Amino acid sequence: MSLGDELRQLLGSDAIADDSETLAAHSGDKWFAAEAPEVVVFARSTSDVSKLLKFASQKKIPVTARGAGFGYVGGCVPAKKGIALSLMRMNRIKEINFADAIAIVEPGVITAELKTAARAQKLFYPPDPASMKDCSIGGNIATNAGGPRCLKYGVTRNYVTGIEVVLANGDVLRTGGRVHKNKTGFDLVGLFVGSEGMLGVVTEIMLRLLPLPPARATLSAAFATMSQTAAAMVRRKVSGARRRRFVNYSLVKSRMPWKWRPAKKIARNSGRCAGNSAIHCARLG
Numbered sequence: 001m002s003l004g005d006e007l008r009q010l011l012g013s014d015a016i017a018d019d020s021e022t023l024a025a026h027s028g029d030k031w032f033a034a035e036a037p038e039v040v041v042f043a044r045s046t047s048d049v050s051k052l053l054k055f056a057s058q059k060k061i062p063v064t065a066r067g068a069g070f071g072y073v074g075g076c077v078p079a080k081k082g083i084a085l086s087l088m089r090m091n092r093i094k095e096i097n098f099a100d101a102i103a104i105v106e107p108g109v110i111t112a113e114l115k116t117a118a119r120a121q122k123l124f125y126p127p128d129p130a131s132m133k134d135c136s137i138g139g140n141i142a143t144n145a146g147g148p149r150c151l152k153y154g155v156t157r158n159y160v161t162g163i164e165v166v167l168a169n170g171d172v173l174r175t176g177g178r179v180h181k182n183k184t185g186f187d188l189v190g191l192f193v194g195s196e197g198m199l200g201v202v203t204e205i206m207l208r209l210l211p212l213p214p215a216r217a218t219l220s221a222a223f224a225t226m227s228q229t230a231a232a233m234v235r236r237k238v239s240g241a242r243r244r245r246f247v248n249y250s251l252v253k254s255r256m257p258w259k260w261r262p263a264k265k266i267a268r269n270s271g272r273c274a275g276n277s278a279i280h281c282a283r284l285g
């Protein structure tokens with residue numbers, strides 16, 4: 001019996017694909033390396049993942065977890081062939097709770113969709129990998145993803161309070177929880193976040209949310225040299241008051257607060273930012 005047929009018996013036909021088109025579609029990510037798996041399994045539940053990993057570990061068949069396939073380092077490439085385990089059908093946002101600012105999600109939820117759902121409840125999920133419209137929360141956990149906001153808000157690890165993870169032998173482990181302060185014992189959540197799927201398959205995630213900021217804006221500044229850039233960043237970080245003045249000054253001077261203005265014009269108008277810097281501001285809504 002083929003591996004595909006064995007897995008159909010174990011998990012049902014609709015969870016298994018071994019046609020050449022599906023295998024090719026699950027062979028790579030956004031990096032250049034690719035290797036087709038023998039079978040793709042589309043998990044629908046923690047129980048599916050548990051049954052699969054138990055089966056695969058008994059038969060010593062390699063399993064490679066896969067989110068949206070938007071990684072840049074080949075992490076989800078099934079380099080040893082075997083089974084590609086897609087988590088993209090486990091894509092429910094189970095809960096977003098305003099009272100304790102916690103979201104509980106399945107790994108296949110697209111990052112931008114979680115952000116939108118949180119925002120609808122006046123909550124904010126800060127991690128913002130540039131691929132957020134395409135990548136999954138499960139992939140973000142495995143890679144500890146972070147984007148431009150990480151300097152201010154931190155990366156994915158800073159928002160994970162609990163996970164459910166299926167270990168290689170099929171055992172299901174729950175660690176952490178929904179309380180924001182959870183300081184006792186080993187930091188197993190921290191161990192799994194960023195482990196690239198090597199320690200287990202994450203099947204449920206509890207995420208800490210923040211109150212939605214009342215407004216936000218982007219300030220971009222261009223400097224002539226790297227050392228000027230670094231010096232400006234250090235000044236921003238060490239002096240909150242000065243940082244506010246720095247930002248407000250350019251907005252007030254523009255006389256069009258929160259609206260786009262050509263970078264050159266603002267640079268000309270902004271005494272503090274004069275010289276080799278150019279600044280523009282945008283309201284992002």
Ligand SMILES: Cc1cc2nc3c(=O)[nH]c(=O)nc-3n(C[C@H](O)[C@H](O)[C@H](O)COP(=O)(O)OP(=O)(O)OC[C@H]3O[C@@H](n4cnc5c(N)ncnc54)[C@H](O)[C@@H]3O)c2cc1C
Binds near residue numbers: 134196
């Ligand atoms: C245009 C572009 C921009 C990007 N920008 C950023 C950025 O700003 N910041 C950043 O950090 N990254 C960025 N990335 C990289 C990538 O988007 C992130 O690494 C993202 O977290 C990958 O998520 P994914 O769902 O696509 O995961 P995949 O690529 O499918 O998998 C990535 C890794 O996670 C593992 N994995 C996936 N799901 C699970 C699970 N449920 N349990 C256990 N392991 C799992 C896989 O085995 C693999 O090792 C970018 C990529 C692209 C293409």
